[in-house]
Amino acid sequence: MNLAQLVRGVLQLQPDAEAIEHGGSWWTWSDLEQVIDRLDAMLNEAGLGAGVRVGGLLRNTSSIAAGIIGLVITDRCVVTLTPMLPDERLSADILALRPPAILGCAEDWARPAILAAAREIGCLGLELTGDRSDPVRLVPGLETVAGSDLRRDAPGIAVEMLTSGTTGAPKRVPLKARTLEQAVIDAGVYDNRRPDDPPKLRGGVQILNAPFAHISGVFGLFNCVAAGRKSCLLGRFTVESWVDAVRRHRPKVAGAPPSALRMILDADVPKEDLSSLVAFRAGTAPLDPDLGDAFFERYGIPVLQNYGATEFAGGVAGWTLADFKAHHKDKRGSVGRMNPGCHARIVDPETGEILPFGTEGLLELKADHLGDGDWFRTTDLAVLDPDNFLWIKGRFDNAIIRGGFKVFPDDVVRALEQHPSIREAAVVDVPDPRLGQVPVAAYIVKSGASAPAEEELRAFLRERLLPYQVPAQLKALQEMPRTPSLKVSQPELRKLFTGPLAA
Structure with missing residues (x-):
């Protein structure tokens, strides 16, 4: 069928x-x-x-x-x-x-x-x-x-x-x-739906909040319809509309990008409002494992991350609830296990040599349903283990070269988000006449918290980063410029940084 x-x-x-x-x-x-x-x-x-x-x-x-x-x-x-x-x-x-x-x-x-x-x-x-x-x-x-x-x-x-x-x-x-078609069929593993199952209507309501202009929105729509499940369609994600939908429809599983997860925690949504959920699916952007742990500690709801690519119609790897119960501690930080029919290998970025399990390198993917048998090289740095669990370590193509030193934005973001007053951070590069490029950072302060003084924040970062990793400029924002899928828009963020930089 x-x-x-x-x-x-x-x-x-x-x-x-x-x-x-x-x-x-x-x-x-x-x-x-x-x-x-x-x-x-x-x-x-x-x-x-x-x-x-x-x-x-x-x-x-x-x-x-x-x-x-x-x-x-x-x-x-x-x-x-x-x-x-x-x-x-x-x-x-x-x-x-x-x-x-x-x-x-x-x-x-x-x-x-x-x-x-x-x-x-x-x-x-x-x-x-x-x-x-x-x-x-x-x-x-x-x-x-x-x-x-x-x-x-x-x-x-x-x-x-x-x-x-x-x-x-x-x-x-x-x-x-x-x-x-094959991606929707393969996704049945998360819904106890087998490829040869006849059409049927299933109970429950699935909340769809990813934009249809993004692959996650199209894939979510078809996955929901193929499963014969009712859906509640949100025009866009807001904490208020999403929580209202969860309260009214009481789904067992709901999801949103990690940025939305931060918003839910920051809004201090009452635990009883989310009491129907047995899992929260997070995708479209990297999930800080500390954020997943904080949500689990606050609500007792496992955060099941997934990883996908537009070329593969969405899902490539992800967590099931069974995997979370068995492995969430020993596989912490992973984006989950490779999906059925999807294959991964890690290669040296310079030579293309296939690297052994546990070694960081460039991620290559292949899927049975693509039919061409070729490996697709991503721009993601990753680690794969013998159990087919995948860790995404950042993007190979967005390293900032500061005077010959390589700065990975994800490392700086992690350090910023360790500050107790910061809800979310983002790092981009801007041109510098002396060093070529320098990192700059924007951040959002948690509700009820005060923005840290710049020197205090710089001192905090110097304890966690090498000197060349510390951003040349720090800027507190009320909200990040975002793409329709709620990712931070780096081109728009870069426009916010002008004037002399402390390179």
């Missing part, structure tokens, strides 16, 4: 059963299927069948969720467009990508720059209305495919996904349909 058959099977089990809650309103499986079928019919009428690229202005709404599902299971390609971007950047994306059709909500089609960009390329415009009696409409002025130089086809590709853009300009990665 392929992914399309599995999803269709779930949609038709109990059409009138609740499927997705968003903004206090439930959509049924039938409501989702109505959007899927209407969208398919309108695209076919426009001559845009299987293999065609369709731009998606991907907000976290029930109708957009249905649109993503519909495009993928009808063998079309979703070209992700991030509606949270400013008009200038989003319209530039549309002009560069030139899809033959774009779908989005009314609020995005009401943006003059977006409408103008779509008209300039001559694409079909589709509005997902949110009205279950009339779920898809043509956008006035965009009723036909009129452009002559549109980039129409991407056969075999499910999603043209942007990377998170954490360290620089986001890159577009073509995610194969078979890769997404």
Whole structure:
């Protein structure tokens, strides 16, 4: 059974059963299927069948969720467009990508720059209305495919996904349909779901708060639907909305990025509000093991980290609850065990020589479902042990070379976050005329705490770091600039540091 058959099977089990809650309103499986079928019919009428690229202005709404599902299971390609971007950047994306059709909500089609960009390329415009009696409409002025130089086809590709853009300009990665399909099937190991299980509806509600413009959002959506589980869809993560969803739906497992985990701890959410949870899944960014331990100590809830890559449709390694109970002390700091069908090896960054277990080097990955048999070289420094547990030690490509000395930002972040007043820290490089590059750091103070004096903080860091690792500038922020997936945006953070530096 392929992914399309599995999803269709779930949609038709109990059409009138609740499927997705968003903004206090439930959509049924039938409501989702109505959007899927209407969208398919309108695209076919426009001559845009299987293999065609369709731009998606991907907000976290029930109708957009249905649109993503519909495009993928009808063998079309979703070209992700991030509606949270400013008009200038989003319209530039549309002009560069030139899809033959774009779908989005009314609020995005009401943006003059977006409408103008779509008209300039001559694409079909589709509005997902949110009205279950009339779920898809043509956008006035965009009723036909009129452009002559549109980039129409991407056969075999499910999603043209942007990377998170954490360290620089986001890159577009073509995610194969078979890769997404196998990743969803392999993820059944975390849900007691076997590849040959027939479609079924399962109990409980899963909270979806990752943005659909990010791989974690798309993967989470398909994993939830494939499992036949109801979901509560949040427009974006806030402590208040997330805790409210947990209180109302009482899921056994919920998750968010490590930055959200810090926010929950800092907000001192009452333990009883999270009493339904038996596990918290953390992904998209490195998890400080001290943070995981603090959450476990405060709430008694294991934090199960996972590690993924856009090219692999998300999950590559992760913790199961059984592994946590057996190994959370002796495998502390690991991102978990390699997923079924995913393989890892560690190589020397310079020579490519395969290194023995327990040795730090550059991580290479291979997955059975990619089919090409090639090893994919990441930019992550990692350690693998004989039990297939993986530790991520930082990024090889973001080392800061300060006057010939190599500074890894993760080392500096760990030292900063050991300070009792600091909730979260981030480190980037800035140019320096004498040393080439120097590290600078921003941090957020915990609720109720005072920001440490700069000299006090520098003294604290000098006790934990080598002199060349201490940031040239320290800046307290109310909030970090972030990507849609809640990672710190390094390009935007770098813009906050100007003026002379204490290099």
